[in-house]
Amino acid sequence: MRVKIACVGGGPASLYFSILMKLQDPSHDITVHERNPAGSTYGWGVTYWAGLLDKLREGDPASALAVSENSVSWSDGVAHVGTRTTVAPGDEGFGIGRRRMLDLLAERARSLGVRVEYESEITADRLPEADLVVAGDGVNSALRERHADHFGSEIGHGRNRYIWLGTTKVFDSFTFSFVETEHGWIWAYAYRFGDDRSTLVIECSPQTWTGLGLDSAGESEGLALLEELFAGLLGGHGLIGRAQADGAARWLTFRTLTNRTWHRGNLVLLGDAAHTTHYSIGAGTTLALEDAISLARALHEHADLETALTRYGRERRAELLPVQSAARHSAQWYENLPRYIGLPPAQMFALLGQRHSPLLPYVPPQLYYRIDRAAGRLETLRRFKRWLGPRVARGVQARARR
Structure with missing residues (x-):
């Protein structure tokens, strides 16, 4: 019809x-x-x-x-945390x-x-x-x-601030970069989408955003500061704030x-x-x-x-x-980044990959890492982790309603 x-x-x-x-x-x-x-x-x-x-x-x-x-x-994931770098294979x-x-x-x-x-x-x-x-x-x-x-x-509304940018730096892997400043951590997610372009999403807490002056900086001034902060990641390439001549990149909350x-x-x-x-x-x-x-x-x-x-x-x-x-x-994992950022690089990257878990926020990070490693080898523990996660989440929700 x-x-x-x-x-x-x-x-x-x-x-x-x-x-x-x-x-x-x-x-x-x-x-x-x-x-x-x-x-x-x-x-x-x-x-x-x-x-x-x-x-x-x-x-x-x-x-x-x-x-x-x-x-x-791409298939690999790369995480730069300050001067430390971790590489892990992943899905294509x-x-x-x-x-x-x-x-x-x-x-x-x-x-x-x-x-x-x-x-x-x-x-x-x-x-x-x-x-x-x-x-x-x-x-x-x-x-x-x-x-x-x-x-x-x-x-x-999410708590953190983020901005969506482009760059001529071409990344071979999906890349995370965490940079510590005197006002807190700021980080980027970077991936290529063509032969000569990549996307760079930069995020930070509202305290870091205001502390660095990004809340009041003009576009060119803000991009210059971000290029300086992520100089090691960009390798001499610049950031592009707008995809169209009549547009401009803006800091947002999700x-x-x-x-x-x-x-x-x-x-x-x-x-x-x-x-x-x-x-x-x-x-x-x-x-x-x-x-x-x-x-x-x-x-x-x-x-x-x-x-x-x-x-x-x-x-x-x-x-x-x-x-x-x-x-x-x-989103909450990134909003609580200080909980994880001090872990050894391999552990931090492993928990970055587990950030979707409803159990992770309620278990000490290093304990969760050990459970997750063991669950990867033992089916009994893997089933236990799947069983425990939803129940912990429901228990927290029930307590929140009281």
Whole structure:
């Protein structure tokens, strides 16, 4: 049955959803509305893992091939803590420029007959006439905010400050760098997303941010200070504060968004308009694309729109629960960095890899490290750790409610 669909927001999720719907039925009338000009996007590179490529191949092999051919990969993780360095093998990860990914998906969508309209702003009080309106307009979604009470929107703010930057330094591994200053620790997550560019996300506590004067520094002054602090990491390369001539890098606190329900009538939330997860687990783009896959599948399996949208929201909220928990604990690990930063490098890096654990905050770090090492060898202890973790977390939550 021919359906008219309007996607508001031209991010990866909206574009991939439009691709999947056109592949289901070429007669669908689909328009993607993006308020910014073509080629204009925030951020630098995005990360993903091999599992996403498998899902993209299943949905649309052409999109998967284009994304894969334009990505770079790494397997090792490197942590610099002051003058100490630790290297550890890990799962293969991938990086691709956000702008490049958007261009590839938009090109594929247009080739299937999707209209991708740039500088096309849709306001919440004048929605397009369509059978289905997809709100893929990000964490600041105007379409969601108009009915925030219905969606049950809640936003939590992280404590630390962070800034999203680029650099011409090309990193061969996913790299962490922790630098101690007289005002506390400041650290960077760095990964390449092309042959000549990398992303650098820099984070610190609010006390370090103000102590270093980053709260009052202009962009050029702030970048100069960060280049000095991370000189050893950058190796003579500079930091780039803006991806577009009309944009500027800003220090932010991360906003974790949840919604009680994901649709209202024929309006449905997608990607960051529906949920966010802390950047330290590198899953934002993957989760948004999985939303698109889930929504397209629900619409294919259920002819009734209300049934399809209800099923989509219920399934995705359930699937996101463990991811959101992992992201919350990951963010808290960094917010409590002094608890771990003084450990021997190998132990610190091991617990960095375990930062998603609900048990870690409640066990002395060195004891947790010994348990984890033993659990890696003994299945009995591994089962014990899995059994104990959720129970400790529930016990803490119960005590918090008293």
